[in-house]
Amino acid sequence: MNEKTMRKSRWQTVIFLLIIITLTYLSSIITSFSFADGLATIPEALGWMTSNLMVTGESLDKLPNILEKLAETTFMSIAATTIAAVVSLFLGVLGSKTTKVNNFLSVFARFIASVSRNIPVVAWSLVLLISFGQNSVTGFLALFVGTVGFLTRAFIESIDEASQSSVEALTATGATYFQIVGKAVIPQCLPQMISWVLFMVETNIRNATLVGILTGTGIGYTFDMYYKMLDYNAVALVTLTIVITVIMVDLISNYVRKVIL
């Protein structure tokens, strides 16, 4: 690379940065969002949070009830993720370029993944709430659908990336389609797939709170209920238990990842 092209690429970086700054400035003007005003409200908000969002001895009485709901939500998220993982495995194998059966099924699998992924989980919750009513199946299905979309996409990419060469070799030995998938593709992609499933378990436990608020189930409902009763101490306790659960699941899945990879 000579002097001239280097100077050119430096100019490109400067121009690129200027564009980003201009865009940010313009969007804040259009939406009349003032960053300075936003900053100014922070001390007050913090003051309110410290005075109201405190776990008190009184709210601890509600702990058993909260923990029960939290456990329910956690297990439901795990169930939704693992069942979605099984479905996604089939869709992933069908959708991948290296293992597809035919073009129609491949496009079909990618289409299902794309539809369920691109409609946000919030929208799914509300749509399913109308069709299935307020029960835990609705929350389960909302998480399930979103997870299938994401995991299928992730599995397709893992399969495409990891197994093309061994698929070619096994095809050349005269192996059947299922032998190739079962003995070359899945062993090769399994650690990556498990890693994605763990990621979705974490995400879903977090999402379950939101889905619960919308569909009136699980820990989300508990949160919503105390919030509407203006019982902010209990709200703080619910939030704290969720945070602790998410951190614990994070730690466990990181450990599992380290072991399998």
Add this chain to the structure above:
Amino acid sequence: MALLKVEGLGKSYTADKKILKNISFEIKAGELVSIIGPSGAGKSTLLRCINRMVEFNEGKIIFNNQEVGNLNKKELRHLRANIGMVFQHYNLVPRLTVIENVLHGRFGYKTTMQGLLGRYTEKEKAAAFHLLEKMGIHEHAYKRCDQLSGGQQQRVGICRALIQEPKLILCDEPIASLDPNSSKIIMDLLKSISTEMGITCLVNLHQVDVAQYYSDRIIGLNKGEIVFNGNSTELHEDNINRIYGTKTEDLITS
């Protein structure tokens, strides 16, 4: 009687560009034949037409008295089981053990269920260990393949091809990613496979001198056409120039 007979073979991926043009040659059982030629000459495509990893458009290929182009799915599977294949990048399943990878070579003879459950007979397992011992890598049998060096992985690849009990082994640039020492081991092995076991080897090579030293016969390919087909002793400078389209002095031959 020729084991493999290729007649007027033609292949094109797109309508305007032909990868292979009117390729005809014969290979007798037990021969080691090298295909040399510049990159993009169609060497890999030619090799893959023989076991129909790539479908060809014109001409016919007759392997072991069967016409390859007309086989149905079941017959094709049987054909592939009879033809071993060795790859430049070994194409093993890196996370599985050496012995598992070798036994994958038996899939062509098994039902889907037997293959999926990994049910191999004692005879097959014994054969796998015997082959590994012959290749000098039996102490690595239970190691994962990604822990092995390139030369060792290629020997696993050869074991996988041999356990198929093939009549023909297709080698797609088997030594292109190996150091000179490992390359020699692999080429010596291929030579002994053809002379001692009587298995025909068709090898794509980049190195002219390696091809001359090891093969019984050399086929030179340039832009999808055969420009040389003869004994390795008959390959002279003018032939090499025709194959590569340049003067020999300009090539790195060693």
